Amino acid sequence: MGVSTSAPDDGIAVVTVDFPPVNALPVQGWYDLAAAVRAAGADPEVRCVVLTAEGRGFNAGVDIKELxxxxxxxxxxxxxxxCAEAFSAVYECEVPVVAAVHGFCLGGGIGLVGNADAIVASDDAAFGLPELDRGALGAATHLARLVPQHLMRALYYTSRTVTAEELHRHGSVWRVVPRAGLRETALGLAREIAAKDGRLIRLAKAAINGIDPVDVRRSYRFEQGFTFEANLSGVADRVRDTFGNDKREEQS
Incomplete structure (x- = not known):
């Protein structure tokens, strides 16, 4: 359980998240993920990082029970x-990051994939920000990198999810494949990237980040100010408690 790194192919590092039962990460888990991605990107032998997860889904966001x-x-x-550190680690990774997404990708998961360089998803993957249902705000910055502006707003306000196929039609998901083929498809893309000159691919990553129209770190930190305001006002606790009760009723 936790975050691990492996090297299945020359030039490729695979960072895997495993926090059962739903990959809702505790505070330390986000820092561990950030450290693993930064370390992989700093390795001069690595030319592409694949971010993946074990279990039922890719990421369920923050561990609400811890809060x-x-x-x-x-x-x-x-x-x-x-979260800010993990999202930034993906975005600022010195080499391209390919996210391999299966099952659910919610909340903080959107922050991770929205900052990735490419996304491969299984055909059962669903993406969304249920933040308003859980007493939180944030990651609209990253959802806006996956869908057009007005769709982002509708999804954010309703807490609805979109499928991998819908994101593929918007151009933000590279390939949609059966779950059994997800890892190999992600590794296939990573191999194609890793075949490039290591120094040149790092320059390319820095250049592309440099022309982004939105500073994702600053934009997300701005959003987080409203998250903290919601907590100080008490509204976040009130909504989170309702979410917890709903979950307990489903389990009873």
Whole structure:
């Protein structure tokens, strides 16, 4: 359980997240993920990173139970900073990052894939920001990198999800494949990228980041200010408690 790194092919590092049962990451998990991605990108032998996950889905966001157990602001501050670090690590990775997404990709998962360089998804993958249903805000910055502006707003306000096939039609998902072929498809794209000159691919990554119209780190940090305001006002706890009750009723 946790975050691990492997090297299945020359020039490729695979960073795998495994936090059962749904890959909802605790605060330390976000920092561990950030450290693993940064270390992989800093390795001069690596020319592409594949970000993947074990279990039922790619990522379910922040561990809500950890926030509910907290008695002070430390947990929400930790989640805010941890998510910011993980998202930034993916975006700022010195080499391209390919996200291999299966099952659900929610909340913080959108922050990760929205900052990735390419996305490969299984045909059962669903993407969305249920933040308003969970007493949170944030990652609209990253959802806006996956879908057009007005669709992003509708998805954000309703907490609805979109399928991998819908994102493929918008051009943000590279390939949609059966789950059994997800890893190999992601590795296939990574191999094609890793075949390039290592120094040149790093220059290309820096150049492309440099022409982005939106500073994703600053944009996301702006959003997080409203997340903290929601927590200070008490509305976040009220909504999170409702979410927790709904989950318990489903399980009873």
């Amino acid at each position: 509910q157990r907290a008695t002070g602001p430390e947990a929400i501050l930790g989640a805010n900073h941890g």
